[in-house]
Structures are given as C-alpha cells and as structure tokens.
Amino acid sequence: MKYLDEYRDGGVAASIAKTIAETVTRPWVLMEVCGGQTHSIVRYGIDRMIPPEVELVHGPGCPVCVTSLEMIDKAHAIASRPGVIFTSFGDMLRVPGSRGDLLTLKSRGADVRVVYSPLDAVRIASQNPGKEVVFFGIGFETTAPANAMAVFRARKEGVANFSMLLSHVLVPPAMAAILQAPGNRVQGFLGPGHVCAIMGYREYESLAERYRVPIVITGFEPIDLLEGILMTVRQLESGRAVVENQYARAVTRDGNPAARALVLEVFEVGDRKWRGVGSIPKSGYKIRYEYRMHDAEKRFQVEEIATEESSLCISGQILRGLKKPSDCAAFGNVCTPQKPLGATMVSAEGACAAYYQYGRFLSSASLPAVPAGAPPA
Amino acid sequence: MCLGIPGELLEVRDVKGLKFGKVRFGGITRDVCLEYAADAAPGDYVVVHVGFAISKIDKDEAARSFAVLEDLGQTSELTADMAEQLLPRSGPWPGEEDS
Numbered sequence: 001m002k003y004l005d006e007y008r009d010g011g012v013a014a015s016i017a018k019t020i021a022e023t024v025t026r027p028w029v030l031m032e033v034c035g036g037q038t039h040s041i042v043r044y045g046i047d048r049m050i051p052p053e054v055e056l057v058h059g060p061g062c063p064v065c066v067t068s069l070e071m072i073d074k075a076h077a078i079a080s081r082p083g084v085i086f087t088s089f090g091d092m093l094r095v096p097g098s099r100g101d102l103l104t105l106k107s108r109g110a111d112v113r114v115v116y117s118p119l120d121a122v123r124i125a126s127q128n129p130g131k132e133v134v135f136f137g138i139g140f141e142t143t144a145p146a147n148a149m150a151v152f153r154a155r156k157e158g159v160a161n162f163s164m165l166l167s168h169v170l171v172p173p174a175m176a177a178i179l180q181a182p183g184n185r186v187q188g189f190l191g192p193g194h195v196c197a198i199m200g201y202r203e204y205e206s207l208a209e210r211y212r213v214p215i216v217i218t219g220f221e222p223i224d225l226l227e228g229i230l231m232t233v234r235q236l237e238s239g240r241a242v243v244e245n246q247y248a249r250a251v252t253r254d255g256n257p258a259a260r261a262l263v264l265e266v267f268e269v270g271d272r273k274w275r276g277v278g279s280i281p282k283s284g285y286k287i288r289y290e291y292r293m294h295d296a297e298k299r300f301q302v303e304e305i306a307t308e309e310s311s312l313c314i315s316g317q318i319l320r321g322l323k324k325p326s327d328c329a330a331f332g333n334v335c336t337p338q339k340p341l342g343a344t345m346v347s348a349e350g351a352c353a354a355y356y357q358y359g360r361f362l363s364s365a366s367l368p369a370v371p372a373g374a375p376p377a
Numbered sequence: 378m379c380l381g382i383p384g385e386l387l388e389v390r391d392v393k394g395l396k397f398g399k400v401r402f403g404g405i406t407r408d409v410c411l412e413y414a415a416d417a418a419p420g421d422y423v424v425v426h427v428g429f430a431i432s433k434i435d436k437d438e439a440a441r442s443f444a445v446l447e448d449l450g451q452t453s454e455l456t457a458d459m460a461e462q463l464l465p466r467s468g469p470w471p472g473e474e475d476s
Contacts (some may be wrong), residue, residue, distance in 0.1 A: 045419075256413055
C-alpha cells in the first residue's frame with residue numbers, strides 16, 4: 001500500500017492539487033464518466049483537494065444504474081418462467097425493478113444464478129440442455145467483448161438453449177446527450193480509462209471537436225484523477241478542446257482491436273433507453289440478425305410492461321450530472337444500500353452508494369471550502 | 378463493474394479452441410479467457426474484466442492498481458458467484474469437467 005500511503009502523506013497529490021490551484025482563474029465544471037472514478041474521487045476526497053473553482057459532477061458511468069426499468073422488468077418476467085435458469089453478474093441482483101428485484105424472485109423459487117464470466121452462463125446451458133439459460137448482458141464497452149464472446153461461442157458450439165437479454169450502453173453517445181441537454185453545465189470530461197482500453201479514443205476526438213469540449217482519458221487511481229483534472233483545466237484555461245490521454249499506460253488510440261472486432265461481429269449499434277435519462281439514439285448494442293437465435297428478446301415474447309419508478313428517487317438527475325446524491329431528500333434515510341429506491345444506491349459504482357459509503361451526507365452547497373493542496377480528511 | 382482487475386497469469390491452456398489461463402488475484406485464482414490478450418504468457422500480469430483479459434500491465438503497476446481497487450471495494454466481481462457455491466474457485470478447466 002506504499003502508493004496510498006504516499007498519497008495520504010500529501011506528496012505527489014498535494015503538488016498536483018497546488019498546480020491545479022495555480023492554473024485555475026475562473027470556475028469550471030468537469031464530469032467524470034466512469035463510476036469507478038466516482039468512487040475513487042469520493043473515497044480519497046479528490047473533490048475536496050482541488051480548488052473550489054473546479055466542480056466535479058458525476059456522470060452516468062454505472063452500467064447497472066442506467067439499465068432501463070423496462071429491461072429489468074423484462075428480465076424479471078423471463079426469470080419467473082418455469083424451465084428458465086436466469087444468469088447475471090452479481091451487481092444486478094438487488095437492482096429494483098417496478099416490483100422487487102432478482103434476489104426476491106430467487107427467494108420465491110426462480111432459478112437465478114450469479115456468474116463471474118458470461119462464458120460461465122454458456123457452460124451452464126450446455127450442462128442443462130433441458131433448460132433455457134438466459135444471461136443478462138449489461139455493461140459499457142468494457143464488458144461488450146465478454147458478452148459478445150458468449151453469444152459467438154454459443155452459436156459456434158451449437159448451444160441452442162443459451163440466449164442473452166442484451167442491454168448494452170455506449171459512452172460517447174451519452175456524453176453527446178449530456179452536452180446537448182438544455183441546462184448542461186459540463187465543460188470538460190475525464191474520459192473512462194478502461195472503456196477506452198477496449199475502444200481506443202478515436203470516437204472521442206470527433207466529440208471534442210464537435211462540441212468544443214476537452215476530454216482527457218483518465219485512470220481511476222488518485223494521482224490519475226488529479227492529473228486528468230489538471231490536464232482538463234489546462235485545456236479549458238487556454239481555450240483548447242482536444243482529446244488527451246492521461247492513461248497512456250493502459251490506453252492506446254486504437255484500443256484492443258481483437259476485442260473490438262468480435263464485438264462488431266456479434267453486435268450492432270442501435271437506440272437504447274437509459275434509466276433516468278431516456279432514449280438516446282445509437283447509444284447501445286443489439287444482437288445482429290445472424291445471431292438472433294441467441295437473442296432472449298426474440299426468444300421470449302414479453303408482453304408490454306407497465307413500469308413504475310419510485311417518485312422520491314432523483315437518480316435520473318444524478319446520472320445526468322444535474323444533482324448530487326446528498327441533494328436528495330430520500331438519501332440516507334428512506335434510501336440506503338440495504339433498502340435502495342434507485343439503482344445508483346445499489347451498485348458498487350453508483351454515485352449514491354459512494355456518497356453513502358464514505359459518509360457524504362451534507363449537500364454540496366453546505367460544504368466548507370478546503371484549501372487547495374490540503375490532504376483529504 | 379467497468380474496471381479491470383490486474384492479476385498474474387500462472388498457466389495457459391487451449392480449451393475447445395479458446396485460449397484460457399489461470400490468473401491469480403491476491404488470494405483468489407480464476408479461469409480467464411485470453412482471446413483478447415493472445416500474446417500473454419505465464420508470468421505476465423494482465424488486466425481482467427468479467428473473466429476476460431483485456432490488456433497486459435507491468436508488475437509494479439498491477440500491484441499498485443490492485444491495492445487501490447481493493448481499497449475501493451471494486452474487486453467483488455471476483456467472488457460474487459462463489460457466495461452461492463455455484464462454481465469451483467479454480468477447478469477443472471471450463472468444458473473439461475468430465476474428462
């Protein structure tokens with residue numbers, strides 16, 4: 001833990017924070033897109049180390065949180081059917097749908113299983129030929145190569161009883177939607193490091209140019225985040241708007257070509273509804289026609305679902321960067337990780353869960369200003 | 378679950394035409410698909426996301442990154458399925474249970 005100790009001692013972190021303070025001449029609003037970055041920022045108090053002129057707002061980068069309520073209800077409808085083994089990443093189990101979550105269904109007798117890898121679900125299917133095995137394929141671009149491989153292998157090995165309920169989301173269209181939204185405050189982005197490890201960052205270059213917004217591809221460790229903030233602020237202060245790569249040790253401009261190729265073999269880009277945000281054009285993946293026999297939406301006819309979202313929950317505004325978790329009346333009292341109203345309180349990457357876990361109960365407006373370069377509390 | 382977790386590649390094997398490896402993350406060893414990091418060899422450190430290696434990483438970087446992920450509570454995907462005893466920690470190679 002040398003690195004963290006070094007960090008806590010102030011050292012490198014304080015010196016970057018000081019440089020940020022010396023660079024800033026006016027207020028700027030930056031958004032970090034990835035939920036892992038949000039947790040790191042809150043855990044290490046990065047937002048309290050930097051000068052008050054630089055405001056960090058948290059983006060929609062939690063795949064569990066943005067999976068639409070319709071899709072979750074659809075998953076629940078399929079999982080409730082006899083003869084179905086419903087498989088999912090663990091994060092999805094406690095995400096509330098209109099009526100309960102997957103864990104509740106499991107306790108009522110549905111065969112719901114957590115898997116580590118989507119390939120585990122294909123294996124369960126080949127071991128249970130008499131059952132329909134469905135995998136809930138959610139995630140951002142980082143997860144897409146794994147989900148694509150599961151569909152690809154199921155087809156290649158003839159595992160006919162395997163299908164995937166696909167609800168993939170893509171980062172760049174969501175960033176564009178945030179920038180286009182009326183009332184948008186975001187002026188610069190910390191780009192998602194591990195998403196770009198797969199996809200590269202060519203797509204972000206056209207975003208930066210089109211919207212005149214600096215984008216710095218950033219890692220998730222404390223020093224990464226501080227460096228990413230400094231690089232973004234430098235661009236803003238000098239009137240530049242380009243893509244820079246803070247996370248060069250993990251990210252190249254072209255990403256991982258083998259992974260990208262398989263994703264495009266199995267999936268194609270299509271419109272996608274995001275929980276709390278609404279439908280965003282071309283913001284998700286769908287299973288290609290050639291692989292339709294493994295598409296759970298086609299295999300299971302799920303009738304029109306009437307969804308019901310909690311009226312108290314403001315996760316939609318949080319996911320768009322308009323509000324912070326501590327601005328929510330339900331936060332920490334009616335809504336807790338034990339009894340979540342919205343997905344942002346459930347997931348390990350949700351902003352509400354991060355604020356709850358690290359004791360951020362005061363609304364942002366009531367926080368005392370911390371001098372730049374001060375170590376986190 | 379949008380972060381990769383670094384681990385040490387211990388051994389490599391071909392299973393039904395797919396390249397797999399056993400990767401050690403702290404005290405846990407898991408089977409990992411290496412199709413997207415095909416040049417990884419035993420002794421290398423790889424970044425793994427939901428059972429797939431997505432890139433190679435150097436040893437010091439791996440150790441530092443893993444420590445931060447553990448501190449952030451972002452390594453739970455490694456054990457989420459084990460709570461149910463659904464799959465062995467690192468048992469037979471995938472697809473070779475019967476052999």
